[in-house]
Amino acid sequence: MPPLRRLTALTAALAGTAVIAGYATLPAPPDVLLAQCPAPLVVGAQTQIAACLGDLTTAGTVASGHTVPADWAGLHPSGARNPSGVPGMQIDGYFPDGSTTNTHHGWNHDSQFVIRLPDNWNGGLVVAGTPGNRRQYANDFIISDWVLARGYAYAATDKGNTGAEFHRDGVAPGDAVAEWNTRVTQLTIAAQTAVAQRYGRPAGNTLMAGISNAGYLVRWQLENAPWLYDGGVDWEGSLWQADGANLLSFLPPALRGYADLAHDPGARNAVLDAGFDAASEPLWEYHNTAYWELTQRMYRQEFDPAYTGSDADYDYAARPAAVHDAMRRVSLTGRIERPLITLHGTLDTLLPIGRDSDVYAVLIRDQGREAAHRYYRIDGGNHVDGLYDRHPNLLRPMLPCFRSAFEALESWTATGQLPPPTATLPRPAGGDLANTCALQG
Structure with missing residues (x-):
């Protein structure tokens, strides 16, 4: 029809x-x-x-x-x-x-x-x-x-x-x-x-776009309802996996490590081991106050409401099978059926890149869908661009990179012009970082 x-x-x-x-x-x-x-x-x-x-x-x-x-x-x-x-x-x-x-x-x-x-x-x-x-x-x-x-x-x-x-x-x-x-x-x-x-x-074309949880939605729709879309831009989407990395597995050790920093300098390694880049350390205090505990608690209550202990001591891997089954209902597989462009900042201090989009890119590759994916790691990008104003010498706004990615997706889905290859985009030494971003040199 x-x-x-x-x-x-x-x-x-x-x-x-x-x-x-x-x-x-x-x-x-x-x-x-x-x-x-x-x-x-x-x-x-x-x-x-x-x-x-x-x-x-x-x-x-x-x-x-x-x-x-x-x-x-x-x-x-x-x-x-x-x-x-x-x-x-x-x-x-x-x-x-x-x-x-x-x-x-x-x-x-x-x-x-x-x-x-x-x-x-x-x-x-x-x-x-x-x-x-x-x-x-x-x-x-x-x-x-x-x-x-x-x-x-x-x-x-x-x-x-x-x-x-x-x-x-x-x-x-x-x-x-x-x-x-x-x-x-x-x-x-x-x-x-x-x-x-x-x-x-x-x-004539329907595109999806979203940041964080909305990036997760882009991933899920292109895996599960691809007939509705021509493609999507996933801006640091959340990665839900029943049996792999997810925020319930990496936020608790970050919370424990950060709480111990005042009396144990070695606790810094616990935050690093949780997946956070060493260069992001100036952002830890803010994220510990504004994001880490609240995010861990909200999503633990969503998937594991029976848990009664400290969220800093939460051990997702050791929780009952029912908790993993609840997560499995919304898990991603990497089997995208439409073109997808993923962006993620190397200094993301809520969803560390090594525990999220790096992992999702591997899932896509393992599903044999790598040709339908481009992945741009943005050197200096954080989870939210509002912090750029406080740390202009450390961070790089993601917004202009999203816009460049969207333009690339337009050409990919409309004319078949392939985007630049997957790459890590270095942070420019100068220029108007709030409004410019090239996907290739």
Whole structure:
């Protein structure tokens, strides 16, 4: 069946589950013409509200109330330049869900999404999940602004649960993370049908992109639902493995080692052995305070809620088979079925590169899928670019490298032009690091 007919049939089949409920109140400045903004049906949505905006980028949506800056705080360097002036339609809403961790718009309802449809459409669609446990606007500065200016439609989901208590969603261990994958698939189908309705033809290419947990979602979708996508950019995606490296295996020794540093200088080796680069030591204090303990506890509660000991003493390998089975539900295999570009910083101080993307690259190779993968190790890159402003002589922003990778993926999927070979990209001695990155010398 041709793509447009498939999407039309899918819309008809699922339209009975879509209820356009009472609209939440969103700010409506003079350039928002709600009455003159007929929107396509978001298939499966319980609630949706549309606004025609003079600018879909954060330069406009911050003022109009169609983004939440707290969602994307800390993810980009202050010197990053973004495009603006992209008119079009924004659709906010949510799918049926029983959890209520997302309070945006006063909805108190999870599985919220945002879809943006630029007036000047290039024929493509970019879909994203959110990093960490952030909400649906988390990618607005680092992904949405830039792809909208290139003409893409854009869609993002909160993944179905948010915040530090995300693990309370679901019944069985692993349910909350498993829902992330389901919600991305759900949004991709809904966004593809909305695009076909809005523009009169389906998207010619659908690309996925995401950072951290959203990078994991790119990996999972290209392994498990590749028919929905043409390719993806995985920006330091989380690596979940039932029987290999995962954050529940490397964060506890880092926590123990860092706690012992004050009275045992030799404890530094425990942090290094956990996978963290020696050059990242100036970042350890911040990450120990802001990330390591919280991240370990949240995900241990998700996969192993019965554990009652100290998270610093947690031993994933020794935990019961049921814990490994819960992790197996969301594990990655490396069997990607569409082109994938992976980026990871050598100074990532949350997901150390040697325990994450280096391992995933080997999984891909072992599955015989190496030809569909490019992997760029970014010398000096950290997990979040916001720390570049504090450590400009140590770190290198990842954002411009993501943009270069996305351009390479465009050419790869559209014309078959292969990206530069897999490589470690050295940190330039100078220049505008917040806005430039070449994938080859």
